Each structure stands twice: as C-alpha cells, then as structure tokens.
Amino acid sequence: MTTPRTLQFRIYRYDPDKDAAPYMQDISVEIDDHDHKLLDALVKLKAKDDSIAFRRSCREGICGSDAMNINGRNGLACLTDISDLKTPITLRPLPGLPVIRDLIVDMTQFFKQYHSIKPYLVNNDPPPERERLQSPEDREELNGLYECILCACCSTSCPSFWWNPDKFVGPAGLLNAYRFIADTRDQATSERLDNLEDPYRLFRCHTIMNCVDVCPKGLNPTLAIGKIKEMMTRRFV
Amino acid sequence: MSIPVRKFDAVIVGAGGAGLRSAIQLSEAGLKTAVLSKVFPTRSHTVAAQGGVSASLGNTEEDHWIWHMYDTVKGSDWLGDQDAIEFMCRQAPEVVVELEHYGMPFDRTDNGKIYQRPFGGHMSNFGEKPVHRACAAADRTGHAMLHALYQRNVRANTQFFVEWMALDLIRDESGQILGVSALELETGEVVIFHAKAVVFATGGAGRIFHSSTNAFINTGDGLGMAARAGIPLEDMEFWQFHPTGVAGAGVLITEGVRGEGGILRNDKGERFMERYAPNAKDLASRDVVSRAMVTEINEGRGCGKNKDHVLLDITHLPTETIMKRLPGIREISIQFAGVDPIKAPIPVVPTCHYQMGGIPTNYKGQAVDENGALIHGFYAAGECACASVHGANRLGTNSLLDLLVFGKSSGESVIDDLKKMPKAHKELPKGAIDRTLARLDRLDNQKDGADVHEARLALQRVMQNHCGVFRFKDKLAEGVRMILDVEKQVQSTGIKDKSRVWNTARMEALELDNLIEVAKATMVCADARKESRGAHVRDDAPDTPEFPNGRNDKDWLKHSLWFRDGNRVQYKPVTLKPLSVESIALKTRSY
Numbered sequence: 009m010t011t012p013r014t015l016q017f018r019i020y021r022y023d024p025d026k027d028a029a030p031y032m033q034d035i036s037v038e039i040d041d042h043d044h045k046l047l048d049a050l051v052k053l054k055a056k057d058d059s060i061a062f063r064r065s066c067r068e069g070i071c072g073s074d075a076m077n078i079n080g081r082n083g084l085a086c087l088t089d090i091s092d093l094k095t096p097i098t099l100r101p102l103p104g105l106p107v108i109r110d111l112i113v114d115m116t117q118f119f120k121q122y123h124s125i126k127p128y129l130v131n132n133d134p135p136p137e138r139e140r141l142q143s144p145e146d147r148e149e150l151n152g153l154y155e156c157i158l159c160a161c162c163s164t165s166c167p168s169f170w171w172n173p174d175k176f177v178g179p180a181g182l183l184n185a186y187r188f189i190a191d192t193r194d195q196a197t198s199e200r201l202d203n204l205e206d207p208y209r210l211f212r213c214h215t216i217m218n219c220v221d222v223c224p225k226g227l228n229p230t231l232a233i234g235k236i237k238e239m240m241t242r243r244f245v
Numbered sequence: 246m247s248i249p250v251r252k253f254d255a256v257i258v259g260a261g262g263a264g265l266r267s268a269i270q271l272s273e274a275g276l277k278t279a280v281l282s283k284v285f286p287t288r289s290h291t292v293a294a295q296g297g298v299s300a301s302l303g304n305t306e307e308d309h310w311i312w313h314m315y316d317t318v319k320g321s322d323w324l325g326d327q328d329a330i331e332f333m334c335r336q337a338p339e340v341v342v343e344l345e346h347y348g349m350p351f352d353r354t355d356n357g358k359i360y361q362r363p364f365g366g367h368m369s370n371f372g373e374k375p376v377h378r379a380c381a382a383a384d385r386t387g388h389a390m391l392h393a394l395y396q397r398n399v400r401a402n403t404q405f406f407v408e409w410m411a412l413d414l415i416r417d418e419s420g421q422i423l424g425v426s427a428l429e430l431e432t433g434e435v436v437i438f439h440a441k442a443v444v445f446a447t448g449g450a451g452r453i454f455h456s457s458t459n460a461f462i463n464t465g466d467g468l469g470m471a472a473r474a475g476i477p478l479e480d481m482e483f484w485q486f487h488p489t490g491v492a493g494a495g496v497l498i499t500e501g502v503r504g505e506g507g508i509l510r511n512d513k514g515e516r517f518m519e520r521y522a523p524n525a526k527d528l529a530s531r532d533v534v535s536r537a538m539v540t541e542i543n544e545g546r547g548c549g550k551n552k553d554h555v556l557l558d559i560t561h562l563p564t565e566t567i568m569k570r571l572p573g574i575r576e577i578s579i580q581f582a583g584v585d586p587i588k589a590p591i592p593v594v595p596t597c598h599y600q601m602g603g604i605p606t607n608y609k610g611q612a613v614d615e616n617g618a619l620i621h622g623f624y625a626a627g628e629c630a631c632a633s634v635h636g637a638n639r640l641g642t643n644s645l646l647d648l649l650v651f652g653k654s655s656g657e658s659v660i661d662d663l664k665k666m667p668k669a670h671k672e673l674p675k676g677a678i679d680r681t682l683a684r685l686d687r688l689d690n691q692k693d694g695a696d697v698h699e700a701r702l703a704l705q706r707v708m709q710n711h712c713g714v715f716r717f718k719d720k721l722a723e724g725v726r727m728i729l730d731v732e733k734q735v736q737s738t739g740i741k742d743k744s745r746v747w748n749t750a751r752m753e754a755l756e757l758d759n760l761i762e763v764a765k766a767t768m769v770c771a772d773a774r775k776e777s778r779g780a781h782v783r784d785d786a787p788d789t790p791e792f793p794n795g796r797n798d799k800d801w802l803k804h805s806l807w808f809r810d811g812n813r814v815q816y817k818p819v820t821l822k823p824l825s826v827e828s829i830a831l832k833t834r835s836y
Contacts, residue, residue: 023744023746025745025746026744042493044494044581054698054749054750055696055698055699057741058697058698058741058742058749058750058753059741059742059744059750061747061748061749062749063284064461065284065288065290065462066288066290066292066293066460066461067460067496068293068496068497068577068580068581069576069577069580070292070293070385070388070573071284071287071288071289071290071292071293072287072288073284073285073288087580108431108746108747109744109746109747112747115285119285123399126400127399128347128396128397128399128400129346129347129348129393129396131346135346137342138302138342138358139302139342139345139346139351139358139359140345140346141353141356141357141358142353143353143357144352144353144354144355144357146353147350147351147352147353150350154350154382154389154392155385155388157287157292157388158285158287188348191348191350193348194348
C-alpha cells in the first residue's frame with residue numbers, strides 16, 4: 009500500500025549534559041506515503057533515536073511550538089511539506105537565541121520583548137454590563153495582527169533582533185503592539201507610542217522584511233511596524 | 246536526597262483556558278499563586294479550538310439560558326448533572342462578556358455586538374429550531390481566547406513556571422491534597438510545590454486514541470496523577486468523536502463550517518444527514534452525526550479510492566463568507582487535505598476529540614470523592630474535570646464555556662476556602678515524594694526496557710480498535726484484557742536518553758504512565774456500561790421500543806466511577822435537580 013523511502017537529515021545536536029560542543033549529525037529515517045510534513049518525519053526519527061530534542065504540540069500550525077531553521081529558513085515543522093525540501097534536510101535551532109539543547113532554544117528574551125509592549129487591552133472606563141461595541145470595520149483592523157502564534161520565526165530571522173535582542177522589540181512584539189494600538193477598545197495608544205519611542209525598540213527595524221518572508225501564518229509585521237512609525241512621525245508634526 | 250520545597254497559597258497545574266481563567270481569579274485576589282505548564286501557556290491545546298464559545302446573548306435572535314440548558318441536558322443524553330448545567334448556562338453571558346472586556350477580538354455583528362453563529366444541537370425554544378449561540382472570532386476562537394486570557398494574566402502579574410511537568414499529587418492520610426511534585430524540563434530538577442490548594446486544569450487525554458484531533462501534549466496528566474493518588478475518575482467511557490477530522494491527518498475542521506452552511510455528502514453526493522436527523526440535519530449533535538457518517542461508510546457509501554471517508558462541502562458558500570468566517574479552515578484544508586474548499590469538498594472522518602469524563606467535581610470546581618464529600622485542597626476545571634456538564638455527549642462550544650465558567654468558579658472556591666483555612670501550611674506527609682522518585686528511578690535504571698513509542702502505539706491501537714464510534718460486546722471484553730497487557734509494557738518502559746537537560750524521552754515515558762490510567766478507565770467503564778447512551782453505543786444495546794436508542798434509564802442513569810486500585814467501577818446517581826428551575830424531564834433523544 010505504501011512505499012517506504014529513506015529521508016536524509018543533518019541535524020544540529022547539542023546536549024550540555026554530555027557534549028563539549030555542538031555538532032551536526034547525519035541521520036536518516038524510513039518514512040512512508042502517510043508522512044507528509046516534516047514533523048511526521050521528526051516523530052519517526054525520535055522513535056529511532058529518543059535523544060533528539062525538539063518542541064512540538066498541536067501539529068497543525070496554531071500552537072507555535074515547533075519553529076526551527078529548516079534548510080536555512082525559519083518555519084514550523086508541522087506546516088512544512090517534506091516534498092518541498094532538498095535533502096539532506098538540514099535542521100538547526102532558531103538563530104539568534106541561546107540553545108538549550110538540540111533544536112530547543114531559550115525563548116526568554118523573545119517573550120521578554122513581547123511582555124515589554126504591555127500585551128493586554130487597556131481600558132480604564134468601568135466595564136459596561138454587556139460587551140463593548142465595535143463596528144465590523146473597526147474589528148477588521150485587527151485581522152492580520154491577532155493571529156500571531158508567538159512562534160518566533162520572524163524575530164529570529166531578523167538581523168536587527170540578532171544584534172540587539174535586549175533592546176529591539178522585534179517583529180513579533182511590534183506586531184502585537186500594533187494589535188492593541190489598532191483596537192478601538194484600547195485607550196493606551198499614547199503610552200504605547202511613548203513606550204516605543206527610542207532609537208532601538210522600534211526604529212531598529214530597517215524593513216529587511218525577513219519577518220514577512222518567514223511568517224508561517226502569512227502575517228506582515230513590517231506593515232504593522234510601518235504603521236506605528238507613521239503614527240510616531242505624525243505625533244511630531 | 247533533599248528535594249527543594251516551594252510554598253504557595255495555590256498551585257494551578259495547566260495553563261490552557263481553564264488554568265488561565267482560574268489564575269486570573271487568584272492573581273487578581275492577591276493570592277500567592279504558581280501556574281505550572283508543560284508548555285508555554287499560549288501553546289496549550291485550547292489554542293486549537295475553532296468554532297466558538299456558547300452563550301445565550303441573543304445578539305441575532307431571541308435566546309435564553311434555559312434553552313441553552315435544555316440543549317445541553319439533551320445533548321448529554323440526560324447524563325449531565327442539571328445543577329452544574331444550570332450554573333454553566335446561566336453564567337455563560339457573564340463570562341463571555343468578561344472575556345470581551347479582557348480584549349478578546351470577537352467578530353462583530355453589524356450593530357457592533359459579538360458575532361454568533363449556529364452550531365450543532367443549539368436550538369431555540371426547547372429544541373425547536375437552530376439558534377445563533379456560538380460566539381466566534383472567525384474560526385480561531387480558541388486561539389483568540391487563549392491569548393486574551395494569557396494577556397490578562399500578564400496584566401495581573403501571574404507567576405508562571407513554564408515547561409514544568411507536574412508528576413504526582415501529594416496527599417496526606419486524611420485525604421487532603423497538599424501540593425504536587427514537578428519536574429523542570431530545562432534542568433531535570435524535581436521540586437515540591439507545597440500549597441493550600443491545588444487546581445488541576447490539565448486538559449484531556451485524546452492521545453489514548455490512534456486517530457485524534459488532539460495535540461501531542463494531551464496525555465491526561467492530571468487524570469493519571471489523580472488516579473495514582475486514589476481519586477476516582479468519572480464517566481471515562483464517554484469520548485466524543487468529532488464528525489469532521491481531516492481524513493488521514495486527523496486535524497480538526499470545526500462544526501462552525503456546518504454552522505455557516507456546510508453540508509456532509511456521501512459518494513452519491515447525497516445530503517445523508519436528512520435521513521438521520523430530519524430537523525437539525527447537519528447540525529445534529531456530534532455523536533449523532535459521527536454515527537451517521539460511520540454508518541454511511543460501513544454500508545459502502547463512503548468516498549475516495551478506499552471509500553473510507555465522506556465529504557464536507559462548502560463549495561456553494563460565497564467565497565467571501567469562507568474568507569471572512571472560515572479562513573483558518575481553508576488554510577488547514579489546503580495544508581492537510583490538499584484541497585481548497587472554495588473549489589472542492591473536504592474529505593472528513595470522525596476523529597477522537599474530547600473527553601467528557603474526568604476528575605469528579607461539583608459545580609464550584611471542588612473535587613469530590615465517591616460519596617460526594619469534598620477532597621480538601623483539590624479542585625479541577627476544564628476537560629480534565631467532570632462537573633458533569635457534558636454527560637454522555639458534549640455540545641459543540643460548551644468546552645470553551647466550561648473552561649471559562651469552571652476556571653472562574655474553581656478560582657472563587659479556592660479564595661473562599663482559603664479564608665477558612667489556617668494561615669500556616671499543613672505539614673507535608675512523610676515520604677510525600679516517594680512515588681515520584683520511585684517512578685523516576687525505575688525509568689532511569691530499567692534494563693532492556695520496552696520502547697516508549699511502541700508501547701504508546703500499542704495502547705492507541707487497542708483503544709482505536711476496541712472502543713471507537715461503535716462498540717461491540719466481544720471487542721470491549723477483549724479490549725480490557727489487551728489494555729492490561731499494554732500496561733505491563735508501560736510498567737517496564739526504558740529510555741536510552743539519560744540526560745538531565747530537556748529530556749523529551751523521559752517526558753514521553755512519564756506521559757505514558759498517565760495515558761495508561763486513562764485508557765484502562767475508559768476500557769473498563771465502557772465494557773461495564775451495558776447500555777447505549779450519547780457517545781457510548783454498543784451492539785448489544787440496540788434501539789428497541791423498551792429502550793429507545795438503546796438507552797436504559799432504569800439501570801444505567803448513573804455516573805461511572807473508576808478506581809485504579811483493583812481496576813474497579815462503582816456508580817453514583819445523576820443529579821437531575823437543577824439549582825432553581827424544574828428538572829428537564831427524561832425524554833428520547835432525536836434531532
């Protein structure tokens with residue numbers, strides 16, 4: 009029924025408990041016609057060698073766990089078709105963040121930046137008994153923003169984030185900052201702009217657009233960043 | 246060996262919808278709270294919910310909580326506890342509005358209110374005609390909700406322990422719960438979280454089945470921990486098979502697709518649901534639709550080369566509706582079925598989706614024992630809990646509602662109960678962590694151990710083949726024997742990776758300890774329940790005049806309670822009396 013075939017991998021390996029330094033491991037795994045996505049192959053690979061460490065959960069591109077660098081490009085293993093990949097498939101952890109083990113990176117800095125933009129609705133009016141009203145058109149402004157899954161594909165493909173992960177908010181954080189600025193229910197636009205008014209936090213974005221290129225959800229952080237920059241400029245005129 | 250101890254007022258295990266909602270309550274009340282999660286909170290499986298959260302807001306047409314309650318009781322095939330169902334349906338508008346205030350980006354009606362869509366089993370006027378009750382953010386409601394709840398917790402400064410796996414409950418001789426042991430994945434360190442209250446919000450265990458819409462992390466950790474601590478599991482024979490998982494991949498396609506007008510068709514292109522549910526048709530309850538689909542396939546009217554699925558057709562819907570209301574479904578369909586639903590129908594098949602049973606609780610989220618007495622210090626909410634609001638079959642969108650209502654009520658109960666408790670923590674029992682250390686030692690020292698991946702596959706195959714959409718007397722009996730064989734493998738698993746750092750092999754082996762408890766509970770309770778009800782339908786309990794739909798209220802209108810010790814089942818009555826209204830009288834279920 010199914011035709012087994014061998015898939016070749018080159019995988020970044022590092023276990024601080026036993027390895028003095030990281031290395032690339034050549035390894036192969038048998039897959040069959042049911043294995044469509046890179047994650048399917050990785051799960052089989054892990055059955056063969058239980059020491060390969062990577063994060064995964066929903067396997068449908070909504071939880072954002074299995075972001076990694078696949079043949080030089082950031083993406084989600086669960087949304088990447090095996091048939092689109094040149095072999096050997098080279099897998100590395102997301103660039104620019106400290107590696108904990110194998111394909112698992114320390115995302116502390118990424119989330120710190122996300123948290124720094126105050127990612128929650130601010131509205132100081134006493135809450136009404138029913139929902140706050142919002143027109144469908146105003147709600148539409150949030151499309152392309154609220155869908156972010158915090159996978160970090162974008163921020164870790166951004167050279168500005170690589171150089172200044174502690175100072176530059178990065179595309180994911182800025183996309184989320186604009187998600188709240190654009191929300192008609194939010195009252196903190198001015199504070200949000202103040203929070204980003206700094207040579208690094210916002211303005212380190214040089215519109216390289218790697219973020220747009222890699223976003224597995226098809227979002228456009230550069231566009232959102234552009235809108236914040238525009239608002240920032242308008243403040244001064 | 247000395248194990249570090251950290252003290253908190255409350256520990257919440259799990260940071261999906263229920264855990265996060267509970268955490269908001271506790272953090273905003275100023276309690277010292279720790280939230281433990283195997284994954285970063287927004288990676289919890291609530292994120293994958295699609296269609297909506299139910300509340301009788303009546304934003305499109307007239308709706309009432311009592312109609313919602315009626316639908317839920319009927320959906321549960323009268324196994325749901327009517328006090329808890331009343332509580333949930335009455336609370337629904339309030340908790341959904343709160344969520345909107347937290348920033349949830351609901352879709353909107355033309356007059357700016359929360360957008361609501363029809364859903365399976367949602368009817369107005371006691372089952373009369375479909376009603377718009379499912380509050381939605383496109384087809385990404387779970388994602389939007391989970392992020393909004395996480396964001397509110399960021400605001401509340403909740404203390405998270407991210408990528409910590411809870412291993413065992415700590416319970417003293419009096420039966421009181423005093424904390425949990427947990428493993429930090431990054432370092433391999435084991436720590437005792439000593440608390441006055443432990444809230445389980447650990448989600449379901451859909452990974453006991455081979456074909457599941459569930460995430461890899463849905464391994465029933467809370468249920469395994471509770472079972473090992475001597476707490477019974479309730480109604481575990483009831484598992485929901487969602488009608489529309491992508492054939493082959495298992496990925497979920499929301500019922501909201503049918504809510505927006507999607508139609509199920511067999512190989513002849515026939516809208517077969519008209520024969521099974523003349524009134525509600527494609528929007529009948531999930532158990533009804535799943536059985537209809539399997540019947541079509543079994544009788545040779547399936548689609549595709551192997552005639553092993555049916556088709557979900559939305560090609561007649563305006564492209565604009567699909568792009569606006571179902572954009573995520575289109576993505577999933579293209580990604581996992583290779584089909585653009587604007588142009589061609591989606592191949593779908595019933596797929597394990599939701600665990601109706603769980604840790605027994607009352608409607609306040611407090612865990613209760615087999616006699617209905619409180620298990621002091623222990624609370625549960627969401628899919629891991631059984632209040633029971635879903636009974637024998639859950640209505641679509643009631644899962645997200647369950648998270649909000651019981652996440653909140655469990656938090657409120659903790660706050661109230663802590664006021665009555667002494668200021669100091671009760672002392673930990675001797676050997677509080679012995680069970681945990683024994684499990685870890687066994688795993689590290691196992692010689693020639695069974696392969697974790699193979700043992701898990703064996704477990705999933707037994708469940709899939711012996712406890713599926715239709716159940717058979719002989720297969721169930723055989724399944725009980727087989728799952729006990731699998732248990733022997735699970736008890737002797739070995740891992741090659743012994744690293745302390747982010748050891749996913751160890752994590753998967755520990756998860757398997759939990760999966761096997763859930764699998765045993767499911768098989769044993771399913772074998773024991775000799776009637777058909779809701780999602781549990783067996784060949785030796787057919788539809789007869791005496792027992793319509795095979796349901797036998799005389800002998801089986803009762804909840805199952807499975808105990809790990811002795812692998813035994815006992816029963817407790819269903820609460821038919823609501824809190825304030827008349828009981829919804831027993832009736833034969835039809836749609």
